[in-house]
Amino acid sequence: MxxxxxxxxxxxxxxxxxxxxxxxxxxxxxxxxxxxxxxxxxxxxxxxxxxxxxxxxxxxxxxxxxxxxxxxxxxxxxxxxxxxxxxxxxxxxxxxxxxxxxxxxxxxxxxxxxxxxxxxxxxxxxxxxxxxxxxxxxxxxxxxxxxxGQSTNDAYPTAVKIATITALGGLHDSLARLAAAFAAKAVEFADHIKMGRTQLQDAVPMTLGQEFGTYAVMIGEDIARLDEVALLAREINLGGTAIGTGLNSHPDYARRVCAALRSITGMELVTAEDLVEATQDVGAFVQISGTVKRAAVKLSKICNDLRLLSSGPRAGLAEIGLPAVQAGSSIMPGKVNPVVPEAVSQVAFEVIGNDIAITMAAEGGQLQLNAFEPLIAHKLLESITHLSAAVDTLATRCVPGITANVDHMRKAVDNSIGLITALNPHIGYEAATALAARALDSDRTVTELTRESGLLTREQLDMILSPNNLLRPSTRGGESV
CATH class of the missing domain: 1.10.275.10 (Fumarase/aspartase (N-terminal domain))
Known part of the structure; x- marks a missing residue:
């Protein structure tokens, strides 16, 4: 043919x-x-x-x-x-x-x-x-x-800043959608008790709603930091021409061109007070990249949690289920992988690498100009746009479909040695330590052994270990405050 x-x-x-x-x-x-x-x-x-x-x-x-x-x-x-x-x-x-x-x-x-x-x-x-x-x-x-009236050296950096502000606006919206998705899950999971963990070891009980609510708060903090750092990009050097002296431009050009650019973009742009400094200084891009990296690092940590919490489904933590979006293996039938959180983490790794490239490009500037702004622009815009897309994928293809394995989580709490922490203020550290050791050796529950020990009455034990008291501050007598 x-x-x-x-x-x-x-x-x-x-x-x-x-x-x-x-x-x-x-x-x-x-x-x-x-x-x-x-x-x-x-x-x-x-x-x-x-x-x-x-x-x-x-x-x-x-x-x-x-x-x-x-x-x-x-x-x-x-x-x-x-x-x-x-x-x-x-x-x-x-x-x-x-x-x-x-x-x-x-x-x-x-x-x-x-x-x-x-x-x-x-x-x-x-x-x-x-x-x-x-x-x-x-x-x-x-x-x-x-x-x-222009030079590349003032036109191009100004455009990069405008593009960065635009891209950050998109990332803001994506993160806001993800925060809302986690907040909705926090409400859905508000009554589902589970074990909290530190250093991957049993700690004390909490609710799955508290765990997911934390993710919403974390993301909200990053939104606020990104909004703050975006303000740095509003200062432009347009009108400085080659090195910031304004050579070959009209004395009133810088003021007029900034006003026109504000009108076209709708952005509150301002002309830098010192155009010579502004022409060679790319510190704003370094700080913006670092803040984007911060958000990426925290998002990857959240995705690590999702993968751990959903591990199994039989031989892992299996506290939550992630929605199945595609077959997970070409050789293992029925296997489903946490592919969306994996993709988000890979974008986070990319953002971290891009931040290093941006840092080195900024450091490489010499005298009155940084010759490496094309790399800064490319890597910064790539980081922001890729992270925005990854966040949208997490917010639409993963988080809304997460389910809770309620009975499995409750059983883990009942069997956990971590419950002994709640008894510590009532029976003392030494007695609590001895009970914990006996529970580990005998494969019996802390509740059973405490009842047998006579250190607390059944009524006292039930009050101390009730979800209402386990999940918030309480008095020494066991009543919540």
Missing amino acids: TITHSVKPTEFVTRTEHDLLGDLEIPVGAYYGVHTLRAVQNFPISGTPIAHHGELVRAMVAVKASAAIANRDLGLLDPRIAGAIITACEEIRDGGLHEHFVVDVIQGGAGTSTNMNTNEVVANRALELLGHDRGDYRYVHPLEHVNL
Whole structure:
């Protein structure tokens, strides 16, 4: 059988573009240009184009639109050209032309290739809107018009911060849904008594509702920390141009472009007080990454708990059941694995590794610029978006379907040596220790041996070991307080 592929005629038709290195043939249908094609040739690194990070593409064109507005209002950019640039940026923000953002996420040049790719796509779409051919830069030029008043060194970091704020908003919403799912389970499991454990050994009783309620609280704390750290990304260096001195920009440009960007994004962005400092300082990204890592670490710990609590179903703890979402083995019939918590933990490991990469990239900065911001951007956005997706999977495919093995948990409590802790204030540590040892040696329960010992009456023992007193603070006499 012969397989044929249809070929668009424009794939073999080119236009010639020129840069300082000479001429290059660009596919006539491409919205990118010579600078983008050079970068594609130079950086065949990850195979992941910047279009993979839609938040970053939308943020880059928001910067370009803001610059066009500011330069138009300052009388530096023809209103007709500015209007075409702004419209092109709006189309891209709405999802258009993302496939033409083709440079690799890993690139040299501190983000220059991403900035050039953006300038060229916006310019060529603006040319079309004005009735000209792509590549006819006499009318709209990627650098003279789209990049007017900017440098990669202020446009790109500003866009990364906007993209980060957007991504963190998504993570906030995902975590809120997961916290709500755990909180609902806490209510459902409120009366199910079980043994708590420390260092994987029996400790004292608690309820499964308390255990799941703790997860909701933990996640809520991470939401608050992420909201706090997101505020660091609001400070931008747009208007600083190359190194923060503002060379080649209008004295009022920084104020105007920030105002325009606030209007476009709806974010409370502010211009840094010291643009030289802000251009070289990537500390905000380091702190944001660390806070995302904190959330990932705690989520993985929760998933470790879910896997332990559901272990079995016959030879493990088996206190809860996780919903079966797929067959667990190609050789063991009937086996079901905790695949969703496993996936979440793997994303957490990825986030931890990304945080190390971000740390090293931040440390590698020199003098007035950090050349490694493309890696910071890629790894930070990857961490946030992957963690958001993993959290959504946990919140929808796992937590709502968790069930409690109530009788099994109650039996474990009744047979646990850990009950002796509740008797300690009433019979003393030495007597309690002796009873615990006898219970272990004889394979009998603490309750049976305490009744036989005569140290407490049946009424006293029942009161002390009642769920009402085991699960909250109580007086020495056994009554809850």
